[in-house]
Amino acid sequence: MDMKANKKLGLKERYNLMTRDLAWTPTYQAVKDVFPYMEYEGIKIHDWDKFEDPFRMTMDSYWKYQAEKERKLYAIIDAFTQNNGHLGVTDGRYINALKLFLTGVSPLEYMAHRGFAHVGRQYPGAGPRVACMMQSLDEIRHSQTQIHSLSNYNKHYNGFANWRHQHDRVWYLSVPKSFFDDAVSAGPFEFIVAIGFAFEYVLTNLLFVPFISGAAYNGDMGAMAFGFSAQSDESRHMTLGLEIIKFILEQDPDNLPIVQAWLDKWFWRGYRVLTLVAMMMDYMLPKRVMSWKEAWEVYAEQNGAALFNDLARYGIKVPKGWEQACKDKDHLSHQAWNVFYNYGAAAPFHTWAPSEKDMEWLSAKYPETFDKYYRPLWTHYAKEQAEGRRFYNGTLPMLCQVCQVPMFFTEPDDPTKIAYRESEYKGMKYHCCSDGCKHIFDNEPEKYAQSWLPVHQIYQGNCFPADVDPSKPDFDPLMEVLRYYKMEFGRDNLDYADSEDKKNFEAWRAQATSN
Amino acid sequence: MSNVFIAFQKNEDSRAIVNAILADNPGAIVSDQPAMVKIDVPHRLVVRRATVEEELGREFDLQEMQVHLITMSGNVDETDDEFSLTWNQ
Numbered sequence A: 001m002d003m004k005a006n007k008k009l010g011l012k013e014r015y016n017l018m019t020r021d022l023a024w025t026p027t028y029q030a031v032k033d034v035f036p037y038m039e040y041e042g043i044k045i046h047d048w049d050k051f052e053d054p055f056r057m058t059m060d061s062y063w064k065y066q067a068e069k070e071r072k073l074y075a076i077i078d079a080f081t082q083n084n085g086h087l088g089v090t091d092g093r094y095i096n097a098l099k100l101f102l103t104g105v106s107p108l109e110y111m112a113h114r115g116f117a118h119v120g121r122q123y124p125g126a127g128p129r130v131a132c133m134m135q136s137l138d139e140i141r142h143s144q145t146q147i148h149s150l151s152n153y154n155k156h157y158n159g160f161a162n163w164r165h166q167h168d169r170v171w172y173l174s175v176p177k178s179f180f181d182d183a184v185s186a187g188p189f190e191f192i193v194a195i196g197f198a199f200e201y202v203l204t205n206l207l208f209v210p211f212i213s214g215a216a217y218n219g220d221m222g223a224m225a226f227g228f229s230a231q232s233d234e235s236r237h238m239t240l241g242l243e244i245i246k247f248i249l250e251q252d253p254d255n256l257p258i259v260q261a262w263l264d265k266w267f268w269r270g271y272r273v274l275t276l277v278a279m280m281m282d283y284m285l286p287k288r289v290m291s292w293k294e295a296w297e298v299y300a301e302q303n304g305a306a307l308f309n310d311l312a313r314y315g316i317k318v319p320k321g322w323e324q325a326c327k328d329k330d331h332l333s334h335q336a337w338n339v340f341y342n343y344g345a346a347a348p349f350h351t352w353a354p355s356e357k358d359m360e361w362l363s364a365k366y367p368e369t370f371d372k373y374y375r376p377l378w379t380h381y382a383k384e385q386a387e388g389r390r391f392y393n394g395t396l397p398m399l400c401q402v403c404q405v406p407m408f409f410t411e412p413d414d415p416t417k418i419a420y421r422e423s424e425y426k427g428m429k430y431h432c433c434s435d436g437c438k439h440i441f442d443n444e445p446e447k448y449a450q451s452w453l454p455v456h457q458i459y460q461g462n463c464f465p466a467d468v469d470p471s472k473p474d475f476d477p478l479m480e481v482l483r484y485y486k487m488e489f490g491r492d493n494l495d496y497a498d499s500e501d502k503k504n505f506e507a508w509r510a511q512a513t514s515n
Numbered sequence B: 001m002s003n004v005f006i007a008f009q010k011n012e013d014s015r016a017i018v019n020a021i022l023a024d025n026p027g028a029i030v031s032d033q034p035a036m037v038k039i040d041v042p043h044r045l046v047v048r049r050a051t052v053e054e055e056l057g058r059e060f061d062l063q064e065m066q067v068h069l070i071t072m073s074g075n076v077d078e079t080d081d082e083f084s085l086t087w088n089q
Helices: A011-018 A059-082 A092-104 A106-122 A126-154 A163-167 A171-184 A188-217 A221-251 A255-284 A292-314 A322-328 A332-342 A356-365 A370-386 A435-443 A454-459 A477-485 A500-512 B012-024 B049-056 B062-067
Strands: A414-418 A421-425 A428-432 B003-009 B029-033 B036-042 B044-048 B069-073 B075-078 B082-086
Touching: A059 A126, A059 A221, A059 B062, A092 A106, A092 A126, A092 A163, A092 A171, A092 A255, A092 A500, A106 A126, A106 A163, A106 A171, A106 A188, A126 A221, A163 A171, A171 A188, A171 A255, A171 A454, A188 A221, A188 A255, A188 A292, A188 B036, A188 B069, A221 A255, A221 A292, A221 B062, A221 B069, A255 A292, A255 A322, A255 A332, A255 A356, A255 A435, A292 A322, A292 B003, A292 B069, A332 A370, A356 A370, A421 A435, A428 A435, B003 B012, B003 B044, B003 B082, B012 B036, B012 B044, B012 B049, B012 B062, B036 B044, B044 B049, B062 B069, B062 B082
Parallel strands: none
Antiparallel strands: A421 A428, B003 B036, B003 B069, B029 B036, B044 B082, B075 B082
């Protein structure tokens, strides 16, 4: 392979020729008509030419390197599929993390593609426009490669079949969905700060680095291939996010309070979505690279603190909620997995109580909290299950009006007390899970009062199939909601211990290791 | 002083890149993890094209790093000869 371009120009000259030299100023239409969204957020930009992409990637080199990434990625996926790689993973439980990934994350990649195509069109500067176009292409590549990699599992395991249908309907999927819907329905500057910072910087580093390294550790070369391949693009995306934040702050001092408010809001929004990643790392990986807490310390506390120290020269402060997020690291994964264990009848993947060995690991990683607060809970559940009473919660949880996570988070200084916050808007009461979410609601109540909350919608009768008849004597609301979700009861859900997935995985693995 | 970092997929090309980084950044801390390698350096990390070429035994365009890169942190500055990550503190 010859990767060397025969270049006569240096990187900077080539970048200038291939980006801003291809742009022009409109003459027969007013600039504000061509770029109509540039003013209403209050951001002031005086000179778009001051933005420069430090990667100085131009379309010709972009195609060359992305094509090379694709070749490598599909070679691994093909080899994985041809070799029945799905039987080489550590344990069939692991595959449930991929079901969560496919329903929860891949549709966000597609939304990122749409979002960047949209905002890229809106910026008058050629530099950010080209960078947004590349990011838009990257994001559609990510959603495609994730769907391709995971489709192999769909041939063998339950729960993958209706992922796209479920993304718009299933209760916990409104958490990632509402995160992106919130961003794409904001203005173009808020969108790029939100996604460049909260999604790329806060979220993807914790999802695609330690979790994907964990996927490789568990023998899943397919997820490793798409995860690392995606994250190499995310490096450019984080850089775009950071450069845009710096660029906006350098353009006008009036921009500082607006950007600070967005960082406060979007740090908390991104952090709440990470709840799913915390439990994936601590509870869903049979072999673990590091705990959620350790990953948080490396990628948030060290790396995030460095970023905020860097931005301090512009007057940026550590975002609201940062201190609480750092306290929560000892609790987040345990509380989240407990809720999924509770609602294991209504999610299209399997859940399980951690084994004694799992608990030894959790206890070592969380010496301050696991034995004290969470081991007794799992021991109780395991005892109930052994006696034929596997606990499934039959009620519906209250959801936070902003992040849409069931309200299970505890007070920052008291892990035995659920945190409830309340706001009033136009005579109605709205409930939030934390000071962070309440603060977001209070700043934009007209936006969050409209949230589509799955639990409210179920109770209002909006989550049943069209042919349902609630007056029938045998009407079972849970079964009808699952039918609306296109989930097959007893096959796609309930405990892993009794699942078809477990039986199949064990039978196929036995076949794979003998004649 | 905050660290900057860079991480690569474990493969033959990135082994040469990692060796070049270690040669040019005294004080670099290598962390080996499943399928990836992460390198932390206090304050500033530099990748020099010439050193990577020496390690690889062939010509190398710094943008080729994109193929093996997983993630990084710090402010990026890239020229034909050097790729650097820095925190301004």
